[in-house]
Amino acid sequence: MLDESPVTNLTDEQCWELLEANEFGRLAFHMAGEVHITPINYVVDQGRLIFRTAEGNKLLGMTMNHDVAFEIDQFTEDEAVSVVLRGSADTLEGDAAEFVDTLPLRPWVATTKLVVVAITPEEMSGRRFTLQRPWLHSRKD
Amino acid sequence: MLDESPVTNLTDEQCWELLEANEFGRLAFHMAGEVHITPINYVVDQGRLIFRTAEGNKLLGMTMNHDVAFEIDQFTEDEAVSVVLRGSADTLEGDAAEFVDTLPLRPWVATTKLVVVAITPEEMSGRRFTLQRPWLHSRKD
Numbered sequence: 091m092l093d094e095s096p097v098t099n100l101t102d103e104q105c106w107e108l109l110e111a112n113e114f115g116r117l118a119f120h121m122a123g124e125v126h127i128t129p130i131n132y133v134v135d136q137g138r139l140i141f142r143t144a145e146g147n148k149l150l151g152m153t154m155n156h157d158v159a160f161e162i163d164q165f166t167e168d169e170a171v172s173v174v175l176r177g178s179a180d181t182l183e184g185d186a187a188e189f190v191d192t193l194p195l196r197p198w199v200a201t202t203k204l205v206v207v208a209i210t211p212e213e214m215s216g217r218r219f220t221l222q223r224p225w226l227h228s229r230k231d
Numbered sequence: 232m233l234d235e236s237p238v239t240n241l242t243d244e245q246c247w248e249l250l251e252a253n254e255f256g257r258l259a260f261h262m263a264g265e266v267h268i269t270p271i272n273y274v275v276d277q278g279r280l281i282f283r284t285a286e287g288n289k290l291l292g293m294t295m296n297h298d299v300a301f302e303i304d305q306f307t308e309d310e311a312v313s314v315v316l317r318g319s320a321d322t323l324e325g326d327a328a329e330f331v332d333t334l335p336l337r338p339w340v341a342t343t344k345l346v347v348v349a350i351t352p353e354e355m356s357g358r359r360f361t362l363q364r365p366w367l368h369s370r371k372d
Contacts, residue, residue, distance in 0.1 A: 118259030118268040127259040127300040159268040
């Protein structure tokens with residue numbers, strides 16, 4: 091049997107399928123020269139990731155520097171997939187923000203988040219990892 | 232009944248318990264003025280997060296700018312917890328790196344990762360979110 095690499099790259103199409111199948115990820119952004127990270131819930135629309143946020147540090151940081159990174163992952167005992175993208179985060183206003191009310195962007199937490207932000211990906215990569223976690227399989231041969 | 236806030240803060244002790252109970256998180260780091268994010272597996276040792284990496288962009292970015300952020304999360308239908316920390320990432324060498332061989336740092340993926348990095352947290356916060364996802368409970372009253 092050939093040795094197979096434990097890491098394979100996903101196609102862009104596979105990345106979008108995973109992004110569309112999930113609604114929870116992690117956003118990394120700049121703030122005052124520091125890197126910050128926070129969980130968000132999001133929806134995919136027309137090649138962008140849309141999420142809501144409240145006024146605050148996260149929004150301030152993204153307003154000062156639009157450069158962001160975003161990650162989703164999911165895994166089973168034997169396999170993990172991760173999609174990572176980098177892009178620009180921009181606040182939507184007016185009709186563009188109101189249109190988001192029609193999307194299935196479902197807030198997981200009942201806090202007031204009035205600002206709508208769209209991330210436009212500039213780079214994206216997805217990887218599938220074959221996991222070797224023998225401690226989960228100690229009963230197998 | 233009093234309205235309860237859907238978000239509560241965790242104590243530092245609760246954050247460490249969650250960090251110790253998990254072994255998979257996401258690292259955000261600087262690279263050439265950009266913010267990047269990647270999944271890693273890690274172990275907690277003496278108030279630091281230890282992980283292995285290969286030579287590459289991630290390591291280069293952290294060597295140029297030690298400022299990093301890290302996140303773990305876990306959730307059920309009704310509740311999510313997330314721990315976020317910021318700190319400094321530093322490569323361990325010599326005895327300090329060899330000592331890591333004694334830790335239960337279990338690589339999930341069988342790729343060669345020879346460099347040992349320690350993240351020393353400078354700020355940490357944890358939050359517990361009460362989730363309102365009625366679409367998961369459409370059968371409940």
